[in-house]
Amino acid sequence: MERRTIFRGWLLPVAFVLPQLLLTFFFFLWPAGQAIYASMTRQDAFGIRTQFVGAENFTDLFSDPLYLDSIRRTVVFSASVAVLSMAVALLLAVFADREIRGRGLYRTLLIWPYAIAPAIAAVLWVLLLHPQIGWIGHGLRALGIHWDYKLDGAQAMLAVILASAWKQVSYNFIFFLAGLQSIPRAVIEAARMDGARGWRRFRTITFPLLAPTTFFLIVVNVVYAAFDTFGTIRALTRGGPGKATETLVYKVYVDGVENQNLGSSSAQSVVLMLAVILLTAIQFRYMGRKTER
Amino acid sequence: MKRRTLLAGAAALAAAPLAPAAHAQGGKTKIVFWHAMSGALGEEVKRITDGFNASQGEVEVEQIFKGSYPETLTAAIAAWRAGQAPHLVQMFEVGTGSMLAAGPAVKQVWELSKETGIQFDPKAYLAGVRGYYSLSDGRMASMPFNSSTSLMWYNKDAFAKAGLDPENAPTTWDAVVAAAQAIKAKNAASIPMSSSWPTWCLFEQYAAMHDVPYATEANGFDGLGTKLLINTPPFVKQMQRLIDMSKDGTFKWGGRDGAAGPLFPSGDAAIMFDSSAARASIDRAAKFKWGVALLPTDPAINAHPINSIIGGASLWTMTAPKRTPAEYKGVALLLQYMSRPDNDAVWHQHTGYVPVTLAGYELSKKQGYYEKNPGADLAILQLTRGKPTKNSLGFRLGRMPELRNIQYEEMEKAFQGQQGAQATMDAAVERGNKVLREFEKSVKG
Numbered sequence: 001m002e003r004r005t006i007f008r009g010w011l012l013p014v015a016f017v018l019p020q021l022l023l024t025f026f027f028f029l030w031p032a033g034q035a036i037y038a039s040m041t042r043q044d045a046f047g048i049r050t051q052f053v054g055a056e057n058f059t060d061l062f063s064d065p066l067y068l069d070s071i072r073r074t075v076v077f078s079a080s081v082a083v084l085s086m087a088v089a090l091l092l093a094v095f096a097d098r099e100i101r102g103r104g105l106y107r108t109l110l111i112w113p114y115a116i117a118p119a120i121a122a123v124l125w126v127l128l129l130h131p132q133i134g135w136i137g138h139g140l141r142a143l144g145i146h147w148d149y150k151l152d153g154a155q156a157m158l159a160v161i162l163a164s165a166w167k168q169v170s171y172n173f174i175f176f177l178a179g180l181q182s183i184p185r186a187v188i189e190a191a192r193m194d195g196a197r198g199w200r201r202f203r204t205i206t207f208p209l210l211a212p213t214t215f216f217l218i219v220v221n222v223v224y225a226a227f228d229t230f231g232t233i234r235a236l237t238r239g240g241p242g243k244a245t246e247t248l249v250y251k252v253y254v255d256g257v258e259n260q261n262l263g264s265s266s267a268q269s270v271v272l273m274l275a276v277i278l279l280t281a282i283q284f285r286y287m288g289r290k291t292e293r
Numbered sequence: 294m295k296r297r298t299l300l301a302g303a304a305a306l307a308a309a310p311l312a313p314a315a316h317a318q319g320g321k322t323k324i325v326f327w328h329a330m331s332g333a334l335g336e337e338v339k340r341i342t343d344g345f346n347a348s349q350g351e352v353e354v355e356q357i358f359k360g361s362y363p364e365t366l367t368a369a370i371a372a373w374r375a376g377q378a379p380h381l382v383q384m385f386e387v388g389t390g391s392m393l394a395a396g397p398a399v400k401q402v403w404e405l406s407k408e409t410g411i412q413f414d415p416k417a418y419l420a421g422v423r424g425y426y427s428l429s430d431g432r433m434a435s436m437p438f439n440s441s442t443s444l445m446w447y448n449k450d451a452f453a454k455a456g457l458d459p460e461n462a463p464t465t466w467d468a469v470v471a472a473a474q475a476i477k478a479k480n481a482a483s484i485p486m487s488s489s490w491p492t493w494c495l496f497e498q499y500a501a502m503h504d505v506p507y508a509t510e511a512n513g514f515d516g517l518g519t520k521l522l523i524n525t526p527p528f529v530k531q532m533q534r535l536i537d538m539s540k541d542g543t544f545k546w547g548g549r550d551g552a553a554g555p556l557f558p559s560g561d562a563a564i565m566f567d568s569s570a571a572r573a574s575i576d577r578a579a580k581f582k583w584g585v586a587l588l589p590t591d592p593a594i595n596a597h598p599i600n601s602i603i604g605g606a607s608l609w610t611m612t613a614p615k616r617t618p619a620e621y622k623g624v625a626l627l628l629q630y631m632s633r634p635d636n637d638a639v640w641h642q643h644t645g646y647v648p649v650t651l652a653g654y655e656l657s658k659k660q661g662y663y664e665k666n667p668g669a670d671l672a673i674l675q676l677t678r679g680k681p682t683k684n685s686l687g688f689r690l691g692r693m694p695e696l697r698n699i700q701y702e703e704m705e706k707a708f709q710g711q712q713g714a715q716a717t718m719d720a721a722v723e724r725g726n727k728v729l730r731e732f733e734k735s736v737k738g
Binding site: 042043044045046047048049051066150151152153238240241242243254257258259260261 | 370
């Protein structure tokens with residue numbers, strides 16, 4: 001039995017949705033519109049002279065090898081963060097799902113990192129990885145490995161991937177744990193009766209049944225890695241050395257805020273906006289299909 | 294200017310609490326001064342503004358620390374777009390090109406002087422300092438404030454341990470390389486040599502002192518069509534030297550901008566190129582005997598090095614809607630107060646920045662400051678060495694902070710072993726010229 005209220009006229013319903021519409025307008029549509037407008041202009045830093053240049057900022061962008069590099073870098077970074085954080089989270093979730101003593105505490109502790117601000121997380125990693133003061137960094141150097149992520153691009157990338165993935169493990173853990181708990185025990189039991197052992201049971205029963213969770217997490221993690229890791233990168237490497245850890249979002253900041261090149265920075269924001277819209281559409285489509293079933 | 298961007302919106306939020314403070318309070322005209330001086334230097338700024346506030350009853354100045362130089366530049370731009378610009382802002386020297394192109398956003402010193410009737414005589418200021426901030430006809434655009442040049446700071450204890458003469462610092466690059474090798478061989482310090490502000494200390498100063506052009510159009514003073522020339526042999530030679538030193542462990546890349554600075558007072562780095570204004574913090578923090586010397590030169594490039602250039606910042610008067618003549622007058626009074634020989638001399642002696650007025654320099658001499666503090670006049674001597682040429686006046690390149698960032702990136706790639714010296718400087722020129730053309734288009738449009 002569905003409960004539904006029918007409003008007469010349109011004034012009252014409009015009044016109800018107005019706050020939401022206003023919020024959307026002022027905090028999304030207006031700035032987004034500004035970004036689209038600015039992406040088609042060339043301005044000096046103070047905005048005193050503004051020229052309309054059409055799609056020039058976009059064509060410049062896609063003919064710039066540095067921008068294409070940044071796209072490639074972002075894809076590698078996002079994929080690595082998503083795979084690493086999800087793999088670790090799944091492993092932890094599988095173990096936490098078992099009957100073990102003190103699992104409440106265990107689960108709670110695993111969720112903690114999620115509450116840490118990105119900049120703080122990055123500082124913790126700096127204290128671990130710093131070539132001189134971090135104990136991991138120090139240890140690596142003691143082992144004869146030339147560890148200096150401030151000058152080695154690959155190591156810098158590894159550092160930001162580790163820090164970003166670590167931060168996302170908790171979130172993935174919660175979802176995987178919930179996913180695991182929603183798998184009917186009967187199915188697992190049946191598999192056990194048929195003689196399927198641990199790994200086989202996981203591969204043929206558990207993992208396929210986790211597919212919806214996994215898919216959802218892939219989208220969320222890619223979006224997280226691509227858009228929410230600015231703080232971590234800023235605090236850890238500032239996009240360097242060279243441009244080794246400059247992802248698309250970081251580049252928007254560098255070009256817009258540091259270099260005051262608002263036209264190009266806005267064009268990059270618009271490109272990112274389209275990417276988010278695309279990812280969200282994929283997710284909605286998938287989730288929509290799931291609820292119809 | 295009605296158009297407001299996201300950035301401006303953010304600045305408006307940030308600046309909002311300040312806006313009411315800008316209006317008269319208890320009969321006093323309130324003016325806001327944004328600066329980028331942290332730590333010991335920030336305290337000196339506060340001492341000046343406190344002194345100014347106590348010296349008269351008309352104007353009350355509020356000083357606010359806004360972060361690093363680039364952050365202050367960004368904040369000032371965003372605030373102006375939002376109509377909330379501070380009355381006075383401290384802007385680093387490489388932002389000069391951008392500020393000169395800012396037209397209605399700023400009130401240049403000569404304009405301020407004309408409007409308020411408070412006179413500033415350009416001749417009262419040291420030529421090397423004034424030139425950087427003046428129009429080509431000699432009118433002053435911004436007020437010289439904290440000017441320094443780079444010097445070579447070295448750890449005398451580490452020098453002694455390495456068997457080097459602590460009282461005679463190396464004067465040529467070859468000697469510096471040899472000293473760094475001796476320090477490494479004797480393990481006298483964990484880092485033989487490093488540099489703060491690497492682009493400024495190692496390339497810009499290098500160009501000026503050796504009288505080598507850094508960019509066409511007289512380093513940008515003659516026009517907007519300027520192109521970088523830093524891939525010519527003298528610069529490639531310098532880059533090659535740094536790459537070689539980095540490879541054999543005698544030079545350590547300490548990071549961009551001022552990031553390497555703390556490595557010296559902590560005792561890690563034995564030789565550090567840094568601003569002459571590092572004196573205050575080194576004096577306070579260093580637990581060892583230190584010395585300071587002129588920047589090394591390369592006799593093979595120029596046997597008669599000339600003046601180095603300044604770094605540091607100047608003060609720009611900014612405009613905002615509804616700003617009153619009384620407020621501009623307050624700004625002019627503050628600038629006048631800061632230029633007083635006694636205040637200038639105290640600022641110079643406390644911070645290590647050079648005095649910006651001739652009278653401030655003379656006063657410091659008369660007080661016997663340089664006899665009591667050996668090396669404190671090195672910056673002035675280096676800034677006034679020889680006869681300045683068009684290669685040693687400074688730089689007027691648009692978006693220069695971005696040019697420096699490009700150079701940092703390319704240098705970092707080189708120190709990772711990804712590219713050689715020539716390729717590094719070629720890439721910096723190619724990418725830098727693109728930025729210069731962008732700037733030219735945006736300003737002409």
